[in-house]
Amino acid sequence: MNDYHISFAYNLVGWGTDKKAIINVLAHRNATQRQQIMTAYNDIYHEDLVMCLESELSSDFKKAVYYWILDPTDRQAVLTHVAIKKSEPDYHVIVEIACVLSPEELLAVRRAYHLRYKRSLEEDGAAATSGNIRKACVLLWALVSSFRYDGIEVNARLADKEAEILHNAIKDKALNHEEAIRILTTRSKLELIATFNSYRDD
Known part of the structure; x- marks a missing residue:
């Protein structure tokens, strides 16, 4: 780490929300240099740079800064x-990581979240919801905390059986149906596709 990175870390405190100054430096540094700046900031102020920026920057610009300074796993955890x-949690972001990431990637995000914030993602998520919203989010937090099989094998007979379970749960409007939640959170994506196809065909 050279004197330049230390100097920039000092200057960050004075800049506050000076977007132009932050862009001018971060956009012209490679990933290694940006990591060195983050390390210098932490060494000088004993404070995580990302957590400092969380309170200083507006949402859209904040997201751009995260893309510059964080690796993909840390970025997902912070976002x-x-x-x-948020005063009204943005569930779209949580649905995306729960449904798009592979089991290994999702586990890595959960670990990164715990390492950075000293709490589990599921713990914070449950604390941010209450009443009817909490009931509706049971499936969401189950998806976040699951580690589903990621292989290519599909059991057609099982898909037919579980399609019937889902049909009955939906017909009864049982949002927190234990078997439905188990199916949706533990089956592989390919198995779920087979189940949904069976549901549609029936």
């Missing part, structure tokens, strides 16, 4: 934290 801590 999820920001989404949960």
